[in-house]
Amino acid sequence: MSKPKERTIQLKALEYLKAYYSDKFSIALTRIDSTDERWTKKERGGKRADGLICFEKEGKPYTISLEAKSHKTLGALISYSNDKKFGLHCLIVSCIMTSITILALISFTSLRWYFITPITLAAFVVLLILAAAIFEVLDLDRHKVTNVINQLKQYPANEQWIAYSKHTDNLLLKSPFLKRRNNLDTLEKLCRANNFGLLLVTNKTCLVRINPVPKKGEFLHYYCKEQEILKAISVQTILQE
Template structure:
């Protein structure tokens, strides 16, 4: 299997998404460009692709895209968010200890100092227990994925993550601490965030998962919003950037 370059993935994905929305929405007047920057006050971030068109209601509907290849495989892998895991373990251990202390004090009528002395070992044991439990459960909330966080910086009505089939095969073979594969975690995080997934190979384009549409005007997040509006309002000058 030949390995696609990231620029090739970017261009092929943008063209595929443009055709996808033309067919899905039955419209021809679509603006599509690569390298779309958000405004400085919105973070000044660069999306690999941006698509915009007007709905039947006259709304400017925006679609953003991030493309990755096997060379940026690391961005597709996930790691443990140790800070969040630790904080959630502290909250769980604290809640359990507090609940047990209140029950012992009220129901068993124990003296306060006995309850207090018993609370310390209970807290530390439960803290360790929750850390081990949450780590074994491998919850999405305790996972960090740089490409997911990156895509969040390109607000749109629909957001897509696009990567090569070769990168997909590599992800499927990589396990994280002997638990879910990085591919399983990536798919789960994208589903949780409402991102669409597209895989590209030399011969085929696979729409693995449709994004979850969001309401709102996201076009004004991007610096080229005035140009996009002008070209969409005047189809005779519309061009693909």
């Protein structure tokens, strides 16, 4: 079985999502603007989304952004630890527990400050190590990040999707995060946490793994050719009427 290129995944996903939203909202395909490789405006970061779909919903533009990945960009789907957040949470926990220790020593003992100080420092170090060990065992998703999640955050939309191939799906299942659970489980949990959709692209069809949670607001103004898109969906609406 040949491994699909990222471009193939991108176009298949875009075609599927266009039909998906046409059916979901009972909108004619001709009233949906669908473009691959749509750039955000320079003042919005100048980032390139792999796809942008736009149509009129309740009198306002409704947008869907897409980020596609293949086996060649597998690394963007694999999770890694967010050391800054992990360290910050360990520090916060150890500071809180150390403060409680200090209050307990002052309230319930008659120790002098020159005894309390070294005890406090030792307690802080021990608690810091203990907090790190506990967080490591708990394996919290809030301490994990993936590049694809960070990428998709740069393409604001009412609904946001990550598309990837079946071959990539198999690779994710075989690659555990820190020898615990596979990266696909972690990716799915991160998608749910960020309200992103997850679309599996096979040779024959596309399968929705996770549905995105819609966001309120208008996001088309983040992208280049905003007026062109508005004109297109407006003109198409008039033609349909």
